[in-house]
């Protein structure tokens with residue numbers, strides 16, 4: 001074998017890259033990881049983790065309203081953004097430090113700087129020079145996408161800046177309808193910011209079950225988020241009093257901040273992949289096989305840069321599967337079926353498996369079980385919130401194809417439901433499980449009657 005500086009060179013110390021690098025190094029391989037920003041990647045530094053802290057921070061305003069119904073009082077509570085930012089940044093630094101320690105303890109070398117592929121075995125790392133490697137793993141993640149040709153787009157922020165605003169705006173407009181847009185709308189509204197969500201589509205959360213999408217939208221409005229659908233930006237104008245979003249239809253909206261959460265793109269630009277002939281999709285995503293291998297024999301890619309399922313646990317499992325295959329003589333491919341996910345909207349969503357529409361399309365005749373009800377916790381204060389639970393069942397086999405929950409703790413609930421769905425549970429097996437009472441989740445195992453949408457009669 002040729003003599004290289006490293007057995008494995010990983011580009012990007014995010015969820016996928018760190019897991020692959022650690023496992024490979026623990027096998028005895030000589031591993032280096034390049035990171036141009038901070039070790040931990042999107043999830044730890046500017047994604048899941050800081051976002052979840054913001055969700056927690058923002059939930060207290062609603063919780064205090066609910067608490068009043070139970071007899072609590074205490075005058076209007078106030079929120080200090082700077083105190084929160086400091087606490088959040090301290091914790092993010094601690095977590096990033098743990099990632100660094102774990103990599104070092106495994107024996108992997110961290111090279112701080114942007115890496116670029118020069119040829120199939122050579123890389124250039126900014127500030128560090130040229131290095132060679134037997135194998136290369138691309139784990140560079142994704143980047144927020146902004147409509148570059150939109151006049152005034154330079155005034156807009158993305159989720160990356162939203163984590164570091166020096167001050168909390170009084171009014172914000174969030175453009176987008178995906179989970180990041182919806183989560184940030186809940187966060188800002190909960191923190192007392194006058195929040196408007198503008199989305200070009202007919203409903204938010206594209207890709208989720210239609211009942212879930214409609215339900216979340218309605219519940220968000222009850223919590224004060226203004227939702228404008230079927231509408232797109234024409235320009236953003238900076239005025240003496242704020243930012244005016246001119247939309248293709250409807251009246252202009254003035255706010256203090258405009259945040260674009262209109263999608264993310266694989267981070268492949270300027271990496272040198274084209275130069276070595278790595279095949280990219282039109283979106284810029286690295287095309288890989290089920291072992292995360294590219295068309296070039298010694299180059300692999302995992303995580304968001306491959307645009308398969310863009311979630312942290314998926315990137316981690318893809319990274320682990322790569323290391324198992326290449327360094328433990330254990331060919332492993334990650335199964336992307338039945339991956340559960342959550343939207344930390346307010347109320348949150350937990351979802352696994354197929355939506356009703358996809359199930360009808362792929363499996364023909366299906367049965368639907370659906371229930372909407374008031375969450376027990378909020379009964380006293382007089383709100384009119386509703387939970388939603390829905391099961392999508394294949395009629396011929398009675399296998400549960402999809403499970404969708406909107407309501408308190410649904411991300412926690414769905415993790416366990418995913419175990420059963422992954423094992424191919426049938427409705428009868430599911431129903432044979434005794435309920436836990438009094439909980440929201442018990443409703444999942446007590447739905448006996450098939451759902452018939454109002455006005456439709458029996459559905460095939």
Ligand SMILES: Cc1cc2nc3c(=O)[nH]c(=O)nc-3n(C[C@H](O)[C@H](O)[C@H](O)COP(=O)(O)OP(=O)(O)OC[C@H]3O[C@@H](n4cnc5c(N)ncnc54)[C@H](O)[C@@H]3O)c2cc1C
Nearest residue numbers: 012014015016036041042043047115141303304310311312
């Ligand atoms: C706001 C937000 C909220 C999210 N919430 C959730 C959630 O709740 N749950 C969930 O599962 N997922 C969530 N995600 C998605 C999750 O963060 C990603 O799926 C995950 O981080 C992907 O991991 P990765 O290893 O592919 O890439 P990343 O974690 O993005 O890591 C890539 C790393 O590569 C580095 N890099 C890029 N190019 C180079 C280069 N040329 N040289 C050196 N370094 C480079 C980057 O700086 C980065 O650190 C969220 C994402 C965002 C943006």
